[in-house]
Amino acid sequence: MERLLLNDLTEWKNKTNRKPLILKGVRQCGKTYLLKEFGQQHYSDIAYFNFEETESLKSLFETDYDTKRILFELGLSIGKTINAGSTLVIFDEIQECGRAITSLKYFCENASEYHIVCAGSLLGIALNKQPSFPVGKVDFLTLYPMNFIEFLMANEENTLAEYLLSFGKGDHLSEPVANKLTTYLKQYYVTGGMPEVVQTWCETHDIEKTEKIQQMILDSYHYDFSKHAPIKDFPKISAVWQSIPEQLAKDNNKFIFGHVRKGWRAKDLEDALVWLESAGLVYKVCRIAKPFIPLSSYAEPTAFKLYLCDVGLLRKMSKLPYEVVLNATSNFREFKGAMTENFVLCELLKYSDDIPYYWTSGNMAEVDFIVQRGAEIIPIEVKSEKNVKARSLAEYRKKYEPKYSIKTSMRSETNGVGVLNIPLYLIGQLNNFWE
Known part of the structure; x- marks a missing residue:
């Protein structure tokens, strides 16, 4: 299913001041599919993490916000190395882990060479409740149902x-x-x-x-x-x-x-x-x-x-x-x-x-x-x-x-x-x- 927002994702990838990206959108409008398709077309590898399906992922964010440690342990959890620039990191259903949302600030400040995209079916609800949202440290795009x-x-x-x-x-x-x-x-x-x-x-x-x-x-x-x-x-x-x-x-x-x-x-x-x-x-x-x-x-x-x-x-x-x-x-x-x-x-x-x-x-x-x-x-x-x-x-x-x-x-x-x-x-x- 071809989506026009793929062009916007490509522009995000090529930005010199790129920040972690949050893709908003109502449930079942195709966010996960689009991000995976984007990764397949523009990166040599994809590291996909779903906080709703794998609750144990949340523990990786509880100790601290050391981005090198988080990326290393995320890689260990899926048996592959996450490489800067060539691996697209996808955090799906990120609204299920408030500390993962907060970590985006530190990925922006300390690990901007890594390409990180996030999605969630109820992100609007989660962001309203998030006490330490990384204001100014993330890029946003909205995916609507197919036009x-x-x-x-x-x-x-x-x-x-x-x-x-x-x-x-x-x-x-x-x-x-x-x-x-x-x-x-x-x-x-x-x-x-x-x-x-x-x-x-x-x-x-x-x-x-x-x-x-x-x-x-x-x-x-x-x-x-x-x-x-x-x-x-x-x-x-x-x-x-x-x-x-x-x-x-x-x-x-x-x-x-x-x-x-x-x-x-x-x-x-x-x-x-x-x-x-x-x-x-x-x-x-x-x-x-x-x-x-x-x-x-x-x-x-x-x-x-x-x-x-x-x-x-x-x-x-x-x-x-x-x-x-x-x-x-x-x-x-x-x-x-x-x-x-x-x-x-x-x-x-x-x-x-x-x-x-x-x-x-x-x-x-x-x-x-x-x-x-x-x-x-x-x-x-x-x-x-x-x-x-x-x-x-x-x-x-x-x-x-x-x-x-x-x-x-x-x-x-x-x-x-x-x-x-x-x-x-x-x-x-x-x-x-x-x-």
Whole structure:
């Protein structure tokens, strides 16, 4: 399964000021596979250590933080020598060993010639609790579920994927290519981007087998709630998680704590929400009343929407039959908008790690996403089909006169003056559309 982040890992390897790398990402998005693939392609050897599978590894970090001793004893434990520069050291599930996280500071300061990468399924939770995190001593990358381009490559559509990666403003999509991309996009809505799900779909095109993998992933997330979250918070985390599809299906999509369970209020559920955010399972998109720089200063933390980390898991949690997605029906119209927004958000996060905002003007207008690019604030209106009437975006433009505005829909046109029309399957390539 080809992953575009491999290019970023290669850049990290070649940095002169390279530090130990922490690869963040939600469970089962492919972190371990990617790091091993990276090691096989760019190093003569790999030294792999999993702190969850081999608990005895933790004892190697308890005596002191002598990097030479740690590396020597790690090598002894696997029967090989760890060589500077030619061996890639992988610390997997590093969140299980707090002292291993702290040791990264000393690897940075005293053993920078060694190439060390770390991954963990709940690193966000662990880092929040880590009392002696090596601030400034590590590099970070985030691996998300496979995006639409990677989905095309998994379907052996490398030529088509390369075409989209280079596609820019003024280029034209022929009708056969646009139809092909629309078909693949609907399939992506069904599968999402979890690598094992995508692989199963590509190899079998069997929806039952595909959904079994999706359910397995969802079950593993629920297991994480019970295993890693505070006991008192487990019921709340589970309830918030389960309520997201239902809340996204509502007209305004705004998350309302009282809808999670009768009698529960924001103060009762805030810790549960923070846990889900830190685990990378949900994205909190806050409302802004004014699109001014910096956007964070104008965010309203009590007014927000919650989206899932993967559009395919959203479909599975919603119990939405795959036939409805592939062959849209009228009774799918409302939730289709929420699913499309979730897809666009995930694509935008691969364009920029910053979570966007949304804008409202009373009950009269709402723009789905507001992103910042340098000094420019860019509104993005999302349409699930070919209807591109965007009254809310027109209201926003009249009020704030942005240099750039974007409408994204199933239409294949990539034109527009003032308002750029970008097909949904190209929204992840925003960098190609700026002048």
